[in-house]
Amino acid sequence: MGRTLAEKVWEAHVVRQAEGEPDLLYIDLHLVHEVTSPQAFDGLRSAGRPVRRPDLTLATEDHNTPTIDIDKPIADPISRAQLEALRANCAEFGVPIYSLGNPEQGIVHVVGPQLGLTQPGMTVVCGDSHTSTHGAFGALAFGIGTSEVEHVLATQTLPLKPFKTMAITVEGELPVGVTAKDVTLAIIAKIGTGGGQGYVLEYRGSAIRGLSMEGRMTLCNMSIEAGARAGMVAPDETTFEYLKGRDHAPTGADWDAAVEWWSTLPSDADAVYDAEVFLDAATLSPFVTWGTNPGQGLPLSGNVPSPADAVDEVDRVAIEGALAYMDLTPGMPLRDIKVDTVFVGSCTNGRIEDLRAVADVLKGRKVAPSVRMLVVPGSVRVKKQAEAEGLNVIISEAGAEWREAGCSMCLAMNPDKLKPGERSASTSNRNFEGRQGPGGRTHLVSPAVAAATAVTGHLAAPADLASAS
Amino acid sequence: MEAFVTHTGTAAPLRRSNVDTDQIIPAEYLKRITRHGFEDGLFSSWRKDSDFVLNRSEYQGVSILVAGPDFGTGSSREHAVWALQDFGFKVVISSRYADIFRGNSGKGGLLTAVVDQSLVEQIWELIEADPATPVTVDLEAREVRVGDLVAPFEVDDYVRWRLMAGLDDIGITLQYADEISAFEATRPSYKPTTK
Numbered sequence: 001m002g003r004t005l006a007e008k009v010w011e012a013h014v015v016r017q018a019e020g021e022p023d024l025l026y027i028d029l030h031l032v033h034e035v036t037s038p039q040a041f042d043g044l045r046s047a048g049r050p051v052r053r054p055d056l057t058l059a060t061e062d063h064n065t066p067t068i069d070i071d072k073p074i075a076d077p078i079s080r081a082q083l084e085a086l087r088a089n090c091a092e093f094g095v096p097i098y099s100l101g102n103p104e105q106g107i108v109h110v111v112g113p114q115l116g117l118t119q120p121g122m123t124v125v126c127g128d129s130h131t132s133t134h135g136a137f138g139a140l141a142f143g144i145g146t147s148e149v150e151h152v153l154a155t156q157t158l159p160l161k162p163f164k165t166m167a168i169t170v171e172g173e174l175p176v177g178v179t180a181k182d183v184t185l186a187i188i189a190k191i192g193t194g195g196g197q198g199y200v201l202e203y204r205g206s207a208i209r210g211l212s213m214e215g216r217m218t219l220c221n222m223s224i225e226a227g228a229r230a231g232m233v234a235p236d237e238t239t240f241e242y243l244k245g246r247d248h249a250p251t252g253a254d255w256d257a258a259v260e261w262w263s264t265l266p267s268d269a270d271a272v273y274d275a276e277v278f279l280d281a282a283t284l285s286p287f288v289t290w291g292t293n294p295g296q297g298l299p300l301s302g303n304v305p306s307p308a309d310a311v312d313e314v315d316r317v318a319i320e321g322a323l324a325y326m327d328l329t330p331g332m333p334l335r336d337i338k339v340d341t342v343f344v345g346s347c348t349n350g351r352i353e354d355l356r357a358v359a360d361v362l363k364g365r366k367v368a369p370s371v372r373m374l375v376v377p378g379s380v381r382v383k384k385q386a387e388a389e390g391l392n393v394i395i396s397e398a399g400a401e402w403r404e405a406g407c408s409m410c411l412a413m414n415p416d417k418l419k420p421g422e423r424s425a426s427t428s429n430r431n432f433e434g435r436q437g438p439g440g441r442t443h444l445v446s447p448a449v450a451a452a453t454a455v456t457g458h459l460a461a462p463a464d465l466a467s468a469s
Numbered sequence: 470m471e472a473f474v475t476h477t478g479t480a481a482p483l484r485r486s487n488v489d490t491d492q493i494i495p496a497e498y499l500k501r502i503t504r505h506g507f508e509d510g511l512f513s514s515w516r517k518d519s520d521f522v523l524n525r526s527e528y529q530g531v532s533i534l535v536a537g538p539d540f541g542t543g544s545s546r547e548h549a550v551w552a553l554q555d556f557g558f559k560v561v562i563s564s565r566y567a568d569i570f571r572g573n574s575g576k577g578g579l580l581t582a583v584v585d586q587s588l589v590e591q592i593w594e595l596i597e598a599d600p601a602t603p604v605t606v607d608l609e610a611r612e613v614r615v616g617d618l619v620a621p622f623e624v625d626d627y628v629r630w631r632l633m634a635g636l637d638d639i640g641i642t643l644q645y646a647d648e649i650s651a652f653e654a655t656r657p658s659y660k661p662t663t664k
């Protein structure tokens with residue numbers, strides 16, 4: 001029987017297999033950030049253990065970092081303590097680190113791929129659930145907890161129980177204006193926030209093949225929002241093209257050897273998945289969330305649902321709770337929802353193509369006076385690239401704030417937060433209650449929808465603007 | 470991790486059921502950056518009461534906690550185990566535990582002994598009558614001994630083996646260090662490094 005992409009990558013990393021015990025898998029790349037690592041390093045220290053492979057480990061500062069005045073001391077004592085602990089730990093254990101102010105600093109899931117560190121067929125872990133992002137390269141990448149972080153630091157391996165595989169096939173051509181973010185929101189709405197539990201998702205089909213690497217990263221990033229630990233896309237020419245020439249990509253004979261192996265990774269034609277889901281690309285349109293979990297989403301052309309539409313009692317309670325928290329009335333057109341904040345950024349949509357999409361919409365337009373728009377590049381590199389292309393000028397002239405790199409309002413651990421009752425259209429990945437600040441309300445959207453929403457002051461797609469301008 | 474075969478110490482009675490991890494250690498302590506030093510957060514709201522068992526002079530220096538059923542329910546925080554250990558506990562005795570707490574305890578090296586509720590009641594009476602009574606927890610024989618009372622306990626075989634060998638998860642994996650090195654030797658040269 002044929003094997004799937006995920007199974008091939010798994011099998012290539014088994015260090016030890018024994019009846020009745022989890023497989024011991026080798027980890028090719030361990031990414032570290034300031035929030036989930038301090039206790040892991042502390043555990044190593046008290047056990048007198050070194051980091052086994054600092055050369056397969058990379059730290060960056062992102063969750064807590066401010067996006068303005070980055071040359072000044074960090075005001076929040078907990079943020080500062082976590083950043084200082086990371087710096088001290090990396091120095092002590094010899095782990096490379098990109099600190100605030102370094103030209104390679106940025107969100108951990110933006111930094112790995114842009115350096116060419118994430119490659120097909122690798123195992124990648126990080127103490128962060130959105131590690132699934134790296135699956136876009138055909139890597140098996142997933143988030144881990146603090147004691148697992150310690151385990152990987154000490155052994156470069158993880159004992160893991162097998163997973164099931166789910167193929168998500170999107171065939172056809174995406175209509176104009178429909179992006180990877182819309183695809184992922186539509187998938188989550190279809191299978192639910194628990195639909196992927198226990199599975200590694202493999203995104204397949206012509207619509208997926210047609211996505212850029214950045215689009216594939218957006219897609220894999222939100223696999224966790226469907227309950228899956230990992231999401232993957234088989235490597236192809238688009239992948240190789242993206243990697244070639246990047247800082248850590250192989251060169252010369254190594255490149256040829258790597259491409260030869262990478263080309264064997266796509267799932268075999270007769271591979272069998274434990275579950276399969278199909279979507280017709282032609283039926284997709286810009287998608288937004290109306291509720292308080294990423295599965296509560298609808299096409300922008302739809303209306304706020306009513307508890308009466310619920311499929312069962314649990315669903316009814318969920319809809320009621322979400323409507324109350326979001327302060328929405330059933331039946332109201334989604335396009336009528338007014339926002340006061342627009343956030344563009346995060347490991348989901350903080351890359352250069354996302355910023356280009358935003359600038360495209362904002363060019364020659366103004367952010368509505370009632371809206372505060374924050375644009376936060378995913379990394380310093382993305383920021384510099386955008387500035388080289390003049391995107392920052394377009395964005396600033398439209399009246400949006402152009403910030404420094406970091407996680408920012410994706411999780412509001414730094415000073416960028418919603419105030420209670422404020423409502424945002426956000427390109428991030430979680431719309432949980434209070435995620436962007438206590439009492440804040442979040443609508444997840446694509447970068448293009450975020451920009452159009454900023455211009456009109458209510459949820460909108462770029463197509464809505466064309467007629468107006 | 471220290472190997473655990475038998476342990477003798479004094480014990481504190483915690484006559485409460487459904488002690489959840491928020492009570493064991495509240496969320497405000499989770500922002501810390503250390504792996505140790507959580508003893509001040511242990512049962513912090515109850516410890517504001519001077520009459521709380523762990524505040525009483527006769528129970529100072531205890532290393533065994535004898536609790537009511539359903540100990541360790543609620544959030545999965547690993548800090549609950551750390552806080553108990555940092556305070557000085559080596560063993561918790563209860564008739565029932567929450568699964569995740571039990572799993573975390575096994576990983577962290579805290580023994581969670583499952584003792585019949587009727588025997589838990591008898592242990593409570595003995596340690597309340599004389600708080601200085603030595604209590605022995607014998608992992609080899611799987612029994613708790615207090616004076617003349619012998620209370621058998623249940624413990625997962627795999628966890629028992631690990632505790633007796635003094636191995637944590639990392640310790641177990643490091644037993645296979647040769648296999649890890651052998652695997653590393655076969656990694657292709659095109660795999661990237663972060664240097």
Ligand code: SF4
Pocket residue numbers: 062063107108109128130346347348406407410411428429
């Ligand atoms: S951008 Fe948001 S989701 Fe991504 S790593 Fe940062 S906090 Fe997590």
